[in-house]
Amino acid sequence: MKFKAIFIILGLILFLASCQAKTDKNKSVLSQNESLQINSTDIELFKSLIQFISDPSFNSLSNGGLIIETGKLFLQTPYVGGTLDNNEIEKIRINLHQLDCTTYLENVLALSILSNKASISIDNFSNQLKYIRYRNGKLNDYTSRLHYFTDWIFNNEEKGLLLDVTKKIGGQPYDKTINFMSLHTSSYPALVNDSSLIETIIQTEKTINDRKHYYIPEDKIQQLENQIEDGDLIAITTKINGLDVSHTGIAIHLNKRLHLMHASSKAKKVIISDIPLADMILKNHLQSGIIVARVQLKQQISN
Structure with a gap:
């Protein structure tokens, strides 16, 4: 697979996204899901990512191989901590151009799972992210998020993930x-x-x-x-x-x-x-x- 070319393209996308985010950071775009928060920068990045994970070459990978190659798509993405804690009301926050160590894993896992779906949308990505990020897949409030990582592992093991x-x-x-x-x-x-x-x-x-x-x-x-x-x-x-x-x-x-x-x-x-x-x-x-x-x-x- 020609992943080297993919990384070059995504690197350019991430650079442009980081530049755009400086002027677009306050513009929130809601889909049909009112509990979802995502800005236009991340919508465009999401569209680019799903083009890669929808490639048949991804579907032929082993479980571990799929995680690795999806994870590589985010190489060089800026590290920013606390991106989930910017709201007074807990929402499903999608931020693909700024990651911390946990949101990196959550995004990689969600995209890897969706790579086998015939159709991938913002809404089913956010549903998958919610399922991973929150206890039993239910967003109630701040405390329903799986803050402790041993709890994150335990609950996602119960889900079969x-x-x-x-x-x-x-x-x-x-x-x-x-x-x-x-x-x-x-x-x-x-x-x-x-x-x-x-x-x-x-x-x-x-x-x-x-x-x-x-x-x-x-x-x-x-x-x-x-x-x-x-x-x-x-x-x-x-x-x-x-x-x-x-x-x-x-x-x-x-x-x-x-x-x-x-x-x-x-x-x-x-x-x-x-x-x-x-x-x-x-x-x-x-x-x-x-x-x-x-x-x-x-x-x-x-x-």
């Missing part, structure tokens, strides 16, 4: 009390604006803490990396008190070593790590290991 393979490939128990959001409510504008939401967050944390979690410790990653497949979703666990995961990305092997394709806050864009994932985590004193989730793309949703 993922399989947490961490324990199977040699993971160890990840025993940690998760309560970062309830202990740092001032860091979350939605909780500052509506303190009644805090109790729901506390209950969500209790539910998360009642589950058993597994991770691969940082010093075990290299010896187990051959059991991690291209296209697996990687959640990097953290030593920060109360927090489960601090970063996410997509597994990709280069020169027989496991690397990470991710929206990097350090590089300020989507990149493939220049060093193996195991080395990257060992160099970061706040990161402790990884959780591995394998995508199950045969699961489809319609609403």
Whole structure:
């Protein structure tokens, strides 16, 4: 497949999108779905992306291959954090020209699932994104978003979209009390604006803490990396008190070593790590290991 040409074209599109966004950032375009927020910049980018993912060559890829090639379409996309938290009212926010590590995975997963559909529209993309991003696929309010990534993995595994393979490939128990959001409510504008939401967050944390979690410790990653497949979703666990995961990305092997394709806050864009994932985590004193989730793309949703 001639993906090199695709990347050049998309790179130009992303550059133009970033320029247009500076003058168009306040213009919101609603589809038939009133809970959807997307601007004209992202509508044009979406149209370009679906031309690529609708190509028959994409449909012939394995699950992991499809995640990899869809993920590569976003290489060099600028990293911007907090793009989902710009509204007082929780909406399905589509932003394809600015990504953080979680929205990167959500967009890649949603597009990969839709690549097998005969028709792809803004509305069915937003429905798929909602299904991935919110607990049980239902958008109720800020607390229905899957904020903690272990909860994100658990709920999307229940939906049939993922399989947490961490324990199977040699993971160890990840025993940690998760309560970062309830202990740092001032860091979350939605909780500052509506303190009644805090109790729901506390209950969500209790539910998360009642589950058993597994991770691969940082010093075990290299010896187990051959059991991690291209296209697996990687959640990097953290030593920060109360927090489960601090970063996410997509597994990709280069020169027989496991690397990470991710929206990097350090590089300020989507990149493939220049060093193996195991080395990257060992160099970061706040990161402790990884959780591995394998995508199950045969699961489809319609609403």
